[in-house]
Amino acid sequence: MGDPADPNFTEQLGKLQAKYNAMGQDLSSYLDGLLHADFLTYWDYIHLDTLLSLQSPKTQFPDEKIFIIYHQITELYFNLILWEIDQIAAAETLNESFFVERIQRINRYFQQLRDSFSIMVHGMEKEQFLKFRMSLLPASGFQSAQYRLIEICCTDMINLVNVAEREALSEYSDIGQQLEKLYWRSGANELASGKRTLTLQQFEEKYMPVFKAAGMKQRDKNLRKLYLKNFPQSEAVKQTLRELDTLSNVHWPLAHLRAAGHYLHKNPQDIAATGGTNWQKFLPPRFQKIIFFPELWSPEEQAEWGKAAFDPGK
Numbered sequence: 001m002g003d004p005a006d007p008n009f010t011e012q013l014g015k016l017q018a019k020y021n022a023m024g025q026d027l028s029s030y031l032d033g034l035l036h037a038d039f040l041t042y043w044d045y046i047h048l049d050t051l052l053s054l055q056s057p058k059t060q061f062p063d064e065k066i067f068i069i070y071h072q073i074t075e076l077y078f079n080l081i082l083w084e085i086d087q088i089a090a091a092e093t094l095n096e097s098f099f100v101e102r103i104q105r106i107n108r109y110f111q112q113l114r115d116s117f118s119i120m121v122h123g124m125e126k127e128q129f130l131k132f133r134m135s136l137l138p139a140s141g142f143q144s145a146q147y148r149l150i151e152i153c154c155t156d157m158i159n160l161v162n163v164a165e166r167e168a169l170s171e172y173s174d175i176g177q178q179l180e181k182l183y184w185r186s187g188a189n190e191l192a193s194g195k196r197t198l199t200l201q202q203f204e205e206k207y208m209p210v211f212k213a214a215g216m217k218q219r220d221k222n223l224r225k226l227y228l229k230n231f232p233q234s235e236a237v238k239q240t241l242r243e244l245d246t247l248s249n250v251h252w253p254l255a256h257l258r259a260a261g262h263y264l265h266k267n268p269q270d271i272a273a274t275g276g277t278n279w280q281k282f283l284p285p286r287f288q289k290i291i292f293f294p295e296l297w298s299p300e301e302q303a304e305w306g307k308a309a310f311d312p313g314k
């Protein structure tokens, strides 16, 4: 407790003195400052007031707040996922247990996102949702840049290319060509005309340079590359990466699809008539076949990718 007679206390003071001396600073002036400083509070530490001021509903419908906060929660989890990926990429020497543990962290975040998606599916009144969503157009979760960055950091760009174009390009093709054919660039198209929506145009305009830079940076150190280079034989690594692939490319997309099906399920003619997008053909993971680690799945498993119980197209 800082008893001056305690040798530990004297030792700590000595270390502090050395630390401040090394920077040419006078410790006793800083101690004076400490005398006047406030104690840290929980609410200041996590910036609670700021956090709770970041919701600005566009309508009077109470459930819009749930929609906003759940998106914010998701973006925070996406940020934690990117944080782990950054640390893996920055590690000077990668060892197997560190790699596995960090991927397990990411898997836990995705599990939370998958399991909590019922908040979207069942936690808002449909009548309210269908009204307030019209006030948010053309914004869409489709425009989540962090979601796209997670994809770019997990695998090589070729695995994010539209499935119909993937064969024609290769892992070593020019990154510009690969970016041109990214799978999601054929999403958010108008169902009736096939044209790119404003949602897509604005997203590309703001973020394509960011995605290009990320693609270049991750070319040699995305998770797939790191796995193939460092642990190609490790069963523990393979197992956690298979789990990551399933969570991020099947489970989360299916949980999300369930929400779209619950609120927006109409027949394609009605959707076309109201200027809707091609989401029914875009969102089901069995159509896009996005697989971060294709070498971890047999051809049969790849053929069955994403074929799960719910299918809004039927």
Ligand code: HEM
Binding pocket: 070, 071, 074, 075, 120, 121, 140, 141, 142, 143, 144, 147, 184, 187, 188, 199, 253, 256, 259, 260, 261, 263, 264, 277, 278, 279, 282, 283
């Ligand atoms: C009631 C809830 C939701 C509905 C009805 C819904 C609907 C949709 C639809 C229709 C699309 C296709 C693009 C478009 O037509 O705009 C889409 C894409 C997307 N949404 Fe949602 N969404 C919901 C919640 C969320 C949440 C909470 C997130 C979290 C950030 C999110 C993230 C995304 C992402 C990342 C895409 C692109 C998916 C991909 O490219 O594979 N959505 N959403």
